[in-house]
Amino acid sequence: MSTKLDRRIKYTQMVLKESFMKLLKQKPLTNITIKELCELADINRSTFYSHYKDLYDLLYQIEDGIIEDMNQTLSSYNYTKNEEAIQMTEKLLEYIVKNSESCQTLFSEHGNPTFQKKVMMLAHQHLLKSLIQDKHFIPVNIEYLSLFIANGSIHLVQHWLKNGLKESPKEMAELMINLATKGLSSFQQ
Template identity: 50%
Template sequence: MSNKIDRRKQYTKMVLKDGLIQLLKEKPISSVTVKELCELADVNRSTFYSHYKDPYDLLDKMGEEIVVDMTATLNSYNFKKEEEVLQMTEKILEYVATKSEICQVLLSEHGETAFKRRVMKLTQQIIMEKWLDDYHLRGKLSDYIPLLILSGSIEVIKNWLGNGRQESTAEMASLIHHFTNYGLTGFRS
């Protein structure tokens, strides 16, 4: 009996997430109502409220799932080895590609900026701190370097998703990795 209830809860959460994604393709989170989300997902309002406080709470939990998965992926690599950093970047992009619809919405102007901030904070904690130390870039401007690299990388990923992922994850990982390590000078022909 418990297994049946768990499956029902999982299904309910899935249809609510799918419904929110569909609505966020059309309008910002601030315009999404519980009523329209429940109608789209074919779920009672009381059922919605048994899982979430409001659409923002649902969106936040969706973003948190992505961050937890990304954290596990990032923590499984050794950032002292350059080839592992490239592999990690490719794995993150493969993950993002499998979750492209939700990632695209979370990174869009219709989503919440909290997701982008969480991804940047996570990446800075796990990767950038080590990178700054390795390249001896601590100092007055060191707070700006991760911001520049991470903001640019997130925008590249956002555009890649928006353009239908025409380039492979390996190509995108190489581009991000190369720019992060060598800047624009690494792209001269």
């Protein structure tokens, strides 16, 4: 009986999340109502409240799940090797492609700027760890470099999502790593 109940709970949460993302794609969170969400998801309000306190709770749970997945991906690679940095970045971008609808919405103008900042800080922490291990950088500048690369990468991902993911994750990973390691010189002939 409990597995049947678990499946129903998972299904209800999935429908709520999908319906919420559809609404968030169309308008800002402040213009979405629980009534509207429940109608779209075809559930009643009491069911919504049995899973979430409010719309912000639902949003934060979606965001936290994505952050956790990204953190696990980033934690499984050795950053000191350029090949692994490209593989890690490619895996992250593949994750974004697989979850493109949610990511596109969360990284859009209707998305939560706090989420975008969390993603940037997560990338910054992992970059910082790799740059500290690389002896070619002056310690004082590492933090600035890491912030610069993380911010630029987030904006590249936002642009990539907004423009329909035309490049493959591998192409984007190579572009991002080349920009991070070689800067503008990677574009010179």
